Amino acid sequence: xxxxxxxxxxxxxxxxxxxxxxxxxxxxxxxxxxxxxxxxxxxxxxxxxxxxxxxxxxxxxxxxxxxxxxxxxxxxxxxxxxxxxxxxxxxxxxxxxxxxxxxxxxxxxxxxxxxxxxxxxxxx
Amino acid sequence: xxxxxxxxxxxxxxxxxxxxxxxxxxxxxxxxxxxxxxxxxxxxxxxxxxxxxxxxxxxxxxxxxxxxxxxxxxxxxxxxxxxxxxxxxxxxxxxxxxxxxxxxxxxxxxxxxxxxxxxxxxxxxxxxxxxxxxxxxxxxxxxxx
Numbered sequence: 676x677x678x679x680x681x682x683x684x685x686x687x688x689x690x691x692x693x694x695x696x697x698x699x700x701x702x703x704x705x706x707x708x709x710x711x712x713x714x715x716x717x718x719x720x721x722x723x724x725x726x727x728x729x730x731x732x733x734x735x736x737x738x739x740x741x742x743x744x745x746x747x748x749x750x751x752x753x754x755x756x757x758x759x760x761x762x763x764x765x766x767x768x769x770x771x772x773x774x775x776x777x778x779x780x781x782x783x784x785x786x787x788x789x790x791x792x793x794x795x796x797x798x799x
Numbered sequence: 800x801x802x803x804x805x806x807x808x809x810x811x812x813x814x815x816x817x818x819x820x821x822x823x824x825x826x827x828x829x830x831x832x833x834x835x836x837x838x839x840x841x842x843x844x845x846x847x848x849x850x851x852x853x854x855x856x857x858x859x860x861x862x863x864x865x866x867x868x869x870x871x872x873x874x875x876x877x878x879x880x881x882x883x884x885x886x887x888x889x890x891x892x893x894x895x896x897x898x899x900x901x902x903x904x905x906x907x908x909x910x911x912x913x914x915x916x917x918x919x920x921x922x923x924x925x926x927x928x929x930x931x932x933x934x935x936x937x938x939x940x941x942x943x944x
Contacts, residue, residue, distance in 0.1 A: 686893060693886050704879050707943040708935055720863055722856045729852065742846070749839040756832060761808050785846045791853035 681751060688748040695741040702728075729796030735789050742785040750774045822915055824922055831888050834881040841878050876940045883932035891925040 702712030703719045715723030728734040754774055758767060808814070815829045851862035894900055895918065902917035 686896065689889050690893065693889065696882065697886065700879060700882055704875070704936060705939050708939045722859055725852050725859060745842060749835070749842060752835050753839060756836070759808055760811055781843065781846050784850060788846075788850040788853045795853060795855065 685748055685751045688744040688751075691740065691744040692748050695737050696745065698737075699741065725792075726796045726799055729792040730799075732793070735793040738789045739786050742789070743782055746778045746782055750778045824915065824918065827888050827891075827922060827926070831885060831892075834885040837881050838878065838885060872940060876936065879936045879940070880933040883929045883936065884926075887925040887929040887932070891921050894921065 701709050706713055706719050712728060713719050713721075713724045714727045715721060717724070751774075754770060757770055762770065815832060819825075848862050848866065851858040900918055900921040902914050905912065
């Protein structure tokens with residue numbers, strides 16, 4: 676039952692990732708063919724564009740949403756692949772704990788970065 | 800209490816690559832896993848690297864300097880193409896899970912018919928779309944500089 680719920684969340688997170696990572700990919704990598712999200716001109720990773728996106732509440736909130744959804748989708752997928760290989764119950768618990776702690780740590784780091792860059796960009 | 804008999808996964812990871820007369824969808828399963836693992840590895844590094852944007856323009860420029868060069872451009876393109884494949888195959892999997900594109904249920908009368916052929920157009924369509932996205936990405940990465 677627990678795995679069924681987690682699987683449903685995995686699929687739901689995948690749909691969120693599809694929408695927001697799709698948008699992220701278009702903004703970051705299709706600058707010449709589509710060209711959105713680069714108000715300062717030039718490349719999407721130029722500092723002026725990073726600041727412009729950083730001060731947007733929409734980008735800040737969707738970065739955090741994408742971060743959480745992608746971490747859950749990716750790490751739960753990895754857990755399923757590893758668990759399919761038949762680890763012992765103890766190893767399975769250790770893998771679950773490692774992925775949970777690692778995922779929460781990365782989510783904390785990414786969320787801090789999104790909020791800190793929002794504050795920095797808003798002050799410029 | 801309901802108990803389930805577990806069978807050992809004898810082939811392990813090698814079972815992804817060989818082990819039977821497989822169809823197109825089975826290779827998509829393998830590609831979905833490989834691209835998923837690749838995207839996850841990139842994503843974990845990406846989170847750490849892009850943290851530098853919160854430390855100011857100098858830290859950002861230093862971070863971007865570490866990922867410059869043709870090898871990184873090629874690597875980023877592979878990530879883009881892997882995303883296209885993983886995302887569109889994921890859409891196919893969600894549609895199948897929701898019962899879309901699997902055909903109507905039929906009586907199990909011998910000779911049994913598989914629903915794989917009913918699902919095939921969805922798989923081919925998803926991969927053609929993924930190829931189109933990868934080509935558009937290729938234009939942006941390598942041609943329209």
